[in-house]
Amino acid sequence: MENYKESFEKYESALLECTNLSQNFAGIPSPTSSHFYASLLFTKLCNCANSIGHLAPNPDQIGKNAHWDYSSVSSLTRDLIECYITFYYLCIDKCSIEEWNARWQLMNLHDHMSRVKMFNTLGIDYEGKEEAKNVKIEVIDNLKSNKWFRELSDKEKTHFLKGKNAFFKSQDEILTASGSNVSDFRFKYIFSSNHTHTFPMGFYRMADGNRGRGVESIIEIQYTALCLEWVSEYLLKAKTEFAGKFETLKLCNLQCNK
Template sequence: MNEHAVTDETEEDVPSPKATTHEEYRAALKAFDACVCEAFAIGQAIGSRIAPPHLGYGTHVFTRICANAVALVRAAPKSRWVRSDADFWDLATVAGHARSLMEGLLLLHYVIKAPVDQDEWSARINLMHLNDCCRRAKILEAISTEEQIKSFEDTAEELRGRLKANAYFMRIDHRLRERLLRGDALTIPTRNELLNELEIEKKSFYMVWNLLSQYAHVLPMSFYRIEPNGRGSGLENDTDRSYIRLALEVGTYYLTAAVDLIVEAFPDSTHARKGIDSKFYPGPARNSPRDRRRRRT
């Protein structure tokens, strides 16, 4: 058996998306576009206010979610958000952004949820600080001086000390505490536990998340079935149109859920939620508030 035969057999186990017509693709794009408009309008409606810490941090997470949403809608072929002489039809253009929306919703849910007391919030936020510190140290290790590395280590130890002095954190199972103190984890609950809280079916989540990961990176599944002037070429074709539609539908689901969480936290922002007619700036001219339009003219 040659290597190509093994490759072909392996790929048969990977489900292909349902064939997507041009009309179905445009409907998926319009639905996601409307969701992005609502997210931006809601985000601007809740600006410049005093809020409890968990809500304040939640708005920062939501800002990053919105950034990925805009990147996705601008990358999607036929988007009204950009003008282009040629569209590029490849899942790689949107896969990473769609995957980020999936991850972003889990983090937003975790951060924005009201803590039972100050100890819980302190444990959650200091664990996030520890994870961030350890990640920065690892990323910058190759270019950092000994003094800078020592500073990261000192900060990490200070954060571990805060966690060890926290009553909520010390009630956690000791095996989990030891893992969290290494700084590798961003959240106290696991991803599966967060999925359960959000009532998201794990099998479907991981299937889509793993599929998008193949195209966010250069992995075999992203290039084994490249076809001249077809799949994987950047030209419009049934397969890539279907995959990009899937990414848009995933984006719509997770972004809508994120907007729901923000609106629940800030109920007075509901008025800004008007679908594709939502008003915000900057963005497409259709969505600019009237005073912004007057300034342009």
């Protein structure tokens, strides 16, 4: 299974490069919130990729009764890809300071409304708490007073102030800005989503090709390799963008410490 070996080695190399980069830039103060969140999201990206490596058997385990579960690998692959999209949108995509602040405030509103929705399922009136009320009022006020946000249409402002969206842009818009192929991404996303949510496509053919049983099969090996290829792709994209964002800061930090 040379293809699997190549995909696994590519994944290991990409993860090692990203991990080394993260460690090399450790301890550098973040001059902006964008840099701070870039550090957090890049770490999350590496952590997710590392977990995928624990699920994907090493090539030398082929034929040795290893546990195979491409479906779970696929679910984590979707998590990693979504992490990359957030990383690019919040930390790499070029925009004005006013727009960036609006993006961040919208995420704060989405975070608040997500907590409200979650606790409501338990019968807890989270939004009724004084602290929660103050958070919502503050975030909405910050959005309404934001120059970039005020230039949106009334319909758009009403829509986003509901807090149901974490992004002002669609996935396709973010991907286009990042230079990604939208059609190629959509295939990856649909494939992994069907396993993440256990939609019919994720289990209808379990009887075919001996897949989804934890045992080795051609399908398990091929699909795991496919996911590893995707993981490598987004790791390397993030690595280049993260390095570009922090490289100047590292040089400045070294010069200041001389």
